[in-house]
Amino acid sequence: TLECEKYACCPLPPYLEDSGCVIEDDDDDHTGRPLRDVCFHLLKLYSDRRYELNQLLDPRSVTADPLDYRLSWHLWEVLRALNYTHLFQQSRGVLNAGYAAQLESEGLWEWAVFVLLHEPDTQ
Helix, strand or coil: CCHHHCCCCCCCCHHHHHHCCCCCCCCCCCCCCCCCCHHHHHHHHHHCCCCCHHHHCCHHHCCCCCCCCHHHHHHHHHHHHCCCCCCCHHHHHHHHHHHHHHHHHCCCHHHHHHHHCCCCCCC
16 A cells, blocks of 8 residues: 555554654565554454564664663563463563663662572573
């Protein structure tokens, strides 16, 4: 479809809302998928329990800082408590290590240890 035929813009993360519509085929990230708002991903997960969690937990679905894992980590813990377990081990490790590093850099090393205690793979 042509851009002029669209009746609504894609659900962008809040920090991109004022940038206008993004064409569906745009390659906004390194995976070839356009960025979407975290609420959009939650709705997709609600409609399909097997929806890919990597997209949902990508920090860029919430913030412009790709290394800000605060909401992503907490959201993952809530999803895990709801028995959503289909996140790759590597992605879990990135979430845990990224958030722990973020906390440690702020001087909150006790909380960084708490986050790392959530890693199921002890190695």
